[in-house]
Amino acid sequence: MEILKQIIKSSSFIKFERLIQSNRVSHCFLISSEDEEYNKQFCRAVILRLACNKKNAQDESNVPCFSCDNCLKILYSFHPDILVYPQKNTFLVEDSESILKNIAIKPMLMKYKIFIINNMDKSTNQAQNKILKILEDAPKNVIFLLNTTDVNNVLQTIISRTQIFNLEPLKVDEMSKILTDKIGSVNHIAIKLGKGWLGKTLALVGDKTLSEYDFVLNLLINMKSSKNIIDFVGKFSQKESFMIRLNILQEILEKILHAHFLISDDEKIQSLTKTFNVDCIYEILNLIVLSKRQFNANVSTVLITDYLLFKILEVKYICSLKK
Template sequence: MITFTSYISLAKKYRPTKFTELFAQGALTKILSYAIQHNRLAQSYLLTGIRGVGKTSSARIIAKTINCTAQMVEQEQVVPCGRCQNCQGFLNNTHPDIIEIDAASRTSVDDIREIINSSEYKPLLAKYKVFIIDEVHMLSKSAFSALLKILEEPPTHVIFIFATTEVQKIPLTIISRCQRYDLRRFTFNEIQQLLQQIIKQENLHLSQEAVNTIAHLAEGSARDAITILDQAANLVDGKQLQSIDAAMINQMLGLVTTHSVIKILQKILLHDLGGALELVECLYNKSMDLEKLIASISDLIAYCCKHKMLKNYSSPLYESYQQDITNILTDVSLSQLTIMWQIFNNGLQDIRSAHNLLITTEMLIIKAIYAQTLPKAEDLISQEGLPRR
């Protein structure tokens, strides 16, 4: 008889549950730990930042920690015991005094009035009744107006924690009544470190280039990185020791390999229109996303510009192709690179509204090659007798 067990995603499995597990948000954990230990809690907090940096997780950690009846200190940070009635109720999602609301689906003034009415009653089990409102920027104008009143004079037993990715949409009158914490974007190295920890614990096998690729694609979001890793883990049988490489990641996500992007750029610089179009058509026939191809070419050209200006500049994403990039930079000027970057970067808008993606991509290639035939800005400056930078 076949038995089925529910699968827990890596993003959920490795979601932080206490301040010591909250990765790369040292300012937030230090300040709030001090506030909790010394009973200096505010009654409304606003957590902002891009997707996947820990806003909702931080809100839950705050709610759990302030209501724990047996708080402990680990690594100079206060943490919940995990055993008391409040902690157990939180873990089982049955705690009556911690209410989590998704403002994306509950945006009306009636929803806020329901919160206001509930806040008048004292907590049943915990010290504080905590309202966590996720994506708070989605509330309607009338809902914000209703919320403002209770934020001005909140009951002493109530704490509001708001989380948002678009703080600019929140009225300043609301923001001014909150303690605001901006959760920062994760660095490339921090994403790498987080991935390596999970890879080790899950006994996965990824090449360093594959890890670099995932870290680059995450764009500073820990959750995005872990989600891609979770998807990649399905590429091989867990019992095998086969390593997942960058090519497998690219194929899984419909991306173009860095090798292919470099080849196309080389063809453009050699004025080899036929070879460049042949490579693009080959990728198109393999169902590669041409918008992502244009974005990858734009990113590569931007890297070449920085590398040309800063001799010691490097990126882990291109570390396996340094010799190819050095050869590219030998015969191209900075002005040519910046013009090509503008062509492909602006081309992203063109391709998103194009009726034919392949033709639009081919025209961008033609435009880039034509731009290489124009006089170099550096030569024009020399002809005018102006000093060259």
């Protein structure tokens, strides 16, 4: 979430905000930067801004609340009025058929229906021509957010129908806050080499994250009694990786939550939907927020982990009773 918060404060987003304020929201934007991950996250920030219910009430900042129904549905990637393409790696005929089918359905929770198309430059000319056709005939209540890492590979005919928005790299302090949230410390080398590009910088710190993922996933699968929790507490609470683990735990729970609505192709994640129901996941996600706050207030990581893991076990037990 820190990524989205920092993007919303960034210079590029402020420029975008001006467009919204002056009612110059185009129905088709082409978000462009050399960084794929940054493009995608920027699009998410834009939809939060457009979809959030709370800021309607004359909130001067216009910052999305991150807690209303629309915001939560976007954060957990299952908002019915927002569709993301391509469904696989590149844009295919199936994708354009799916867009055409969905474009005809009125938005359910918002004024607009929003279609995000990632990596426009990686789709074939044929696919881009299909998209062009869709853009030409799109109804008024539809917004397209296309993104690209290479404008030169996007058809001129598409470009002329869109408002191009070039992203500027994030600033050092914005990236520092993102890394502090993600890995619990600032990695100055990654920030320097990443040059303000989100995906590049995260990839530079990513190796460490990858090895932690299995540990946290195994913990969720294997925690069964208070006895084996004591073993997990020792490892989980190591201070230098504590924040990484909390974030991975959050990420995995969000995946399980998502798998409750859309079947995941990750078997382990799908099987965890049997152990953790939706209410139970929300409860643990709140606990993670509390744990992060305690960590920032210098509470001992052993104490935080102890409370968190026992609480998860308890929630898991209560969930099993409700079945």
